[in-house]
Amino acid sequence: MKTSIEIKELSKHYETKQAVNNVSFTIADGELIALLGMNGAGKTTLINMLSCVTSPTGGDALLLGKSIVAEPDQVKKLIAVSPQETAVAPNLTVRENLELLAGLYGFDKRTIKQKTDRMIKQFSLKPYEKQRSKTLSGGWKRKLSIAMALISDPKVLFLDEPTLGLDVLARRELWAVIEKLKETTTIILTTHYLEEAESLSDRICIMKDGQIKASGTVTQLKEQAGMTTFEDAFVKLVKDGDQ
Numbered sequence: 001m002k003t004s005i006e007i008k009e010l011s012k013h014y015e016t017k018q019a020v021n022n023v024s025f026t027i028a029d030g031e032l033i034a035l036l037g038m039n040g041a042g043k044t045t046l047i048n049m050l051s052c053v054t055s056p057t058g059g060d061a062l063l064l065g066k067s068i069v070a071e072p073d074q075v076k077k078l079i080a081v082s083p084q085e086t087a088v089a090p091n092l093t094v095r096e097n098l099e100l101l102a103g104l105y106g107f108d109k110r111t112i113k114q115k116t117d118r119m120i121k122q123f124s125l126k127p128y129e130k131q132r133s134k135t136l137s138g139g140w141k142r143k144l145s146i147a148m149a150l151i152s153d154p155k156v157l158f159l160d161e162p163t164l165g166l167d168v169l170a171r172r173e174l175w176a177v178i179e180k181l182k183e184t185t186t187i188i189l190t191t192h193y194l195e196e197a198e199s200l201s202d203r204i205c206i207m208k209d210g211q212i213k214a215s216g217t218v219t220q221l222k223e224q225a226g227m228t229t230f231e232d233a234f235v236k237l238v239k240d241g242d243q
């Protein structure tokens with residue numbers, strides 16, 4: 001299987017804190033990886049380094065062969081980030097938000113319209129296209145935010161807590177959207193919802209104190225922990241080694 005992301009001894013040291021500590025990990029093309037861990041485990045710092053928001057203090061990572069240290073501009077062309085805080089402009093309509101972002105990527109007028117139409121169709125946004133985005137529900141705002149992240153056809157997509165605060169139905173709908181993206185895009189997702197990681201991911205990476213504590217499929221992690229439910233396995237793996 002083709003490698004999409006190769007993380008090599010990646011570290012981030014803040015003045016008083018080793019936020020990410022010597023992480024190595026390989027992600028295959030089209031894989032969906034869920035990053036789990038308690039607050040402060042280092043998930044956001046890891047994603048920020050991979051998406052070239054923060055530079056590492058040690059190690060490197062290659063995204064489709066491009067180095068986040070030596071070629072951040074090249075890496076940025078391959079990726080998109082859908083942050084925790086939705087990045088939509090509240091006073092613009094759904095269509096205007098998508099067109100604005102496509103414009104920022106420098107596409108010509110015809111391409112902007114084509115791409116916007118495609119996203120509106122793919123995310124079933126047609127009934128809302130003329131609505132100001134501040135009037136959308138949380139679920140639809142999140143969908144729009146992911147549609148905006150996808151307008152540049154990224155090879156790698158980072159989703160930071162994509163369903164935070166959504167109700168069960170909105171969450172399920174978003175899961176269906178993410179499930180479909182898996183066919184074409186490598187996805188790294190952070191979440192605190194264990195059932196989300198369980199239902200969506202090909203593999204799960206559990207972080208603690210800046211390191212990867214365990215990784216594998218849900219079945220592998222349950223076996224490793226000797227537990228029958230994923231929640232019990234997660235708790236055991238996170239607590240393992242604590243006093």
Ligand SMILES: Nc1ncnc2c1ncn2[C@@H]1O[C@H](COP(=O)(O)OP(=O)(O)OP(=O)(O)O)[C@@H](O)[C@H]1O
Nearest residue numbers: 014015017019037038039040041042043044045046
């Ligand atoms: N700019 C910064 N300066 C100093 N310390 C930082 C900075 N950013 C993060 N940290 C520290 O690094 C550690 C890892 O933080 P990070 O945000 O990556 O964790 P996280 O796993 O994403 O947590 P959460 O689930 O709460 O979002 C934490 O102890 C945090 O306080």
